[in-house]
Amino acid sequence: xxxxxxxxxxxxxxxxxxxxxxxxxxxxxxxxxxxxxxxxxxxxxxxxxxxxxxxxxxxxxxxxxxxxxxxxxxxxxxxxxxxxxxxxxxxxxxxxxxxxxxxxxxxxxxxxxxxxxxxxxxxxxxxxxxxxxxxxxxxxxxxxxxxxxxxxxxxxxxxxxxxxxxxxxxxxxxxxxxxxxxxxxxxxxxxxxxxxxxxxxxxxxxxxxxxxxxxxxxxxxxxxxxxxxxxxxxxxxxxxxxxxxxxxxxxxxxxxxxxxxxxxxxxxxxxxxxxxxxxxxxxxxxxxxxxxxxxxxxxxxxxxxxxxxxxxxxxxxxxxxxxxxxxxxxxxxxxxxxxxxxxxxxxxxxxxxxxxxxxxxxxxxxxxxxxxxxxxxxxxxxxxxxxxxxxxxxxxxxxx
Numbered sequence: 001x002x003x004x005x006x007x008x009x010x011x012x013x014x015x016x017x018x019x020x021x022x023x024x025x026x027x028x029x030x031x032x033x034x035x036x037x038x039x040x041x042x043x044x045x046x047x048x049x050x051x052x053x054x055x056x057x058x059x060x061x062x063x064x065x066x067x068x069x070x071x072x073x074x075x076x077x078x079x080x081x082x083x084x085x086x087x088x089x090x091x092x093x094x095x096x097x098x099x100x101x102x103x104x105x106x107x108x109x110x111x112x113x114x115x116x117x118x119x120x121x122x123x124x125x126x127x128x129x130x131x132x133x134x135x136x137x138x139x140x141x142x143x144x145x146x147x148x149x150x151x152x153x154x155x156x157x158x159x160x161x162x163x164x165x166x167x168x169x170x171x172x173x174x175x176x177x178x179x180x181x182x183x184x185x186x187x188x189x190x191x192x193x194x195x196x197x198x199x200x201x202x203x204x205x206x207x208x209x210x211x212x213x214x215x216x217x218x219x220x221x222x223x224x225x226x227x228x229x230x231x232x233x234x235x236x237x238x239x240x241x242x243x244x245x246x247x248x249x250x251x252x253x254x255x256x257x258x259x260x261x262x263x264x265x266x267x268x269x270x271x272x273x274x275x276x277x278x279x280x281x282x283x284x285x286x287x288x289x290x291x292x293x294x295x296x297x298x299x300x301x302x303x304x305x306x307x308x309x310x311x312x313x314x315x316x317x318x319x320x321x322x323x324x325x326x327x328x329x330x331x332x333x334x335x336x337x338x339x340x341x342x343x344x345x346x347x348x349x350x351x352x353x354x355x356x357x358x359x360x361x362x363x364x365x366x367x368x369x370x371x372x373x374x375x376x377x378x379x380x381x382x383x384x385x386x387x388x389x390x391x392x393x394x395x396x397x398x399x400x
Contacts, residue, residue, distance in 0.1 A: 027121045
């Protein structure tokens with residue numbers, strides 16, 4: 001099996017540690033992704049060296065997780081986290097172990113990880129260590145817990161969300177016993193912060209299988225925010241056809257939930273998930289635009305009164321619920337936005353100072369004149385020229 005070669009700075013760290021007599025490996029998601037020929041974003045390393053040893057061997061380090069044995073090695077290229085082999089004690093908060101114990105065994109360290117595909121290691125020589133069948137599960141496209149799934153989820157309830165997120169991102173199925181354990185442990189969700197749940201759910205929505213969010217709802221994993229429902233809808237699949245823009249995907253997700261009566265209030269959901277204010281405002285305003293205009297002139301008028309992000313979101317929602325199947329609202333909106341045509345006062349070839357210099361009164365009348373000029377330009381894009389608009393202004397204000 002071909003494994004993506006690690007970058008030179010990772011090889012240098014591993015060689016340094018092993019030359020000093022310490023077992024050292026690439027571990028976790030970086031091994032999984034390299035085996036699957038996916039881009040590796042972060043190279044995670046594990047070693048028998050203690051944090052004190054690591055700090056002694058490298059000129060610049062930061063104790064980023066000393067309690068858990070994690071040290072960040074600061075290099076000119078980047079920073080790399082190295083964690084000492086460890087076992088973990090009881091998880092009373094459902095997220096973090098009360099204590100950890102450093103060990104010298106790689107297999108002991110791997111045994112505490114969440115899923116078999118994340119419990120593999122690679123040596124500096126390219127040897128793959130796979131004590132729990134991660135390669136077999138990857139080949140079978142299965143997400144399976146290391147050891148008993150009830151134990152893994154009781155230790156860290158966020159792993160239940162990670163199972164579905166990996167399912168969406170990788171296109172894998174969740175193994176039967178693992179899925180049953182998630183169903184049995186949904187009450188543990190109360191231990192997880194809304195921010196962490198939102199982060200995992202957003203990654204599902206941003207994947208090519210956003211319909212996995214429907215599975216999460218059905219099993220009750222999102223019951224804290226969305227009522228458990230045995231409903232099944234194909235609408236969630238349509239999210240995959242959208243640009244990879246979180247605002248668009250959240251807006252359409254909320255539109256589906258409201259339309260199919262999963263939730264009563266998109267505002268309540270978005271606030272409870274602690275999304276940022278701008279995303280909430282954009283999605284809610286977009287959901288209010290229920291009659292998306294047909295034709296460029298009407299669309300430009302809509303754009304003149306709303307943030308382009310709002311109109312794009314409303315267009316995406318409209319495309320998803322277009323019973324005719326023609327869609328095209330988002331494409332039309334993006335075309336207009338890229339055209340350079342004037343759709344706002346800021347795009348007019350004249351401003352208030354230009355009109356005042358021509359003798360127009362300030363105040364409300366000035367604003368009304370600019371609005372009339374904008375409306376004229378929306379209908380006549382070629383007239384957005386300073387001289388033309390200055391000539392038109394008196395006519396649009398009754399000769400003032």
